[in-house]
């Protein structure tokens with residue numbers, strides 16, 4: 001059954017822009033801007049968005065920064081280039097890339113959830129740190145972690161706008177609480193001109209303790225502060241990570 005994985009970022013990437021518009025990404029993006037401005041030891045002008053996806057966060061971030069986005073999926077980057085032609089988009093793996101430059105700010109938002117091992121978490125933070133100027137801030141977010149994970153939680157979302165009409169059913173399940181992963185199953189109901197098409201998709205996410213996040217961030221050399229937030233009833237932890245001068 002688990003034959004199809006991460007289709008949302010490959011053959012089904014076309015439905016990503018129909019699910020939650022840029023307006024829904026605006027509050028979290030504006031919150032990130034506030035934290036970058038508050039904690040940065042410089043007048044931050046350039047920003048690297050690691051796992052930028054289709055650029056919905058960048059749509060707001062680009063008002064404040066000169067944005068470069070990095071993502072593994074060329075299909076998602078195509079979406080991002082259409083939405084934000086003024087930004088620079090580059091394909092790469094968050095665990096191992098070298099753009100040969102440092103940025104004033106680095107954002108590692110929701111895509112960090114795809115890191116499933118402690119070693120890869122370490123590599124990702126080390127890579128982000130290498131791309132950040134001393135005195136700059138890296139922001140990253142633990143959406144689901146051991147402590148806030150809701151076993152067998154199911155959520156339903158609907159597309160907005162014209163056809164195709166899409167209903168997204170998302171189920172989160174942790175088959176083995178002893179390891180560092182959980183799985184999410186998506187079922188997409190796609191309706192167009194009265195016809196129904198059903199697709200499914202599996203995603204594997206990382207599930208770490210907050211102590212693991214802290215340990216890996218400190219190992220990458222960051223000074224960290226933490227904030228708790230709630231979005232649509234779900235708690236999350238933001239790590240504000242300063243690269244020492």
Ligand SMILES: C[S@@+](CC[C@H](N)C(=O)[O-])C[C@H]1O[C@@H](n2cnc3c(N)ncnc32)[C@H](O)[C@@H]1O
Nearest residue numbers: 051052053054055056057072073093094111114
């Ligand atoms: C939830 S989406 C990001 C959405 C994005 N915040 C936006 O504004 O549209 C998660 C992204 O993480 C990317 N991703 C997953 N694993 C990755 C990796 N190892 N390196 C780079 N990007 C990765 C996926 O391709 C996907 O585009």
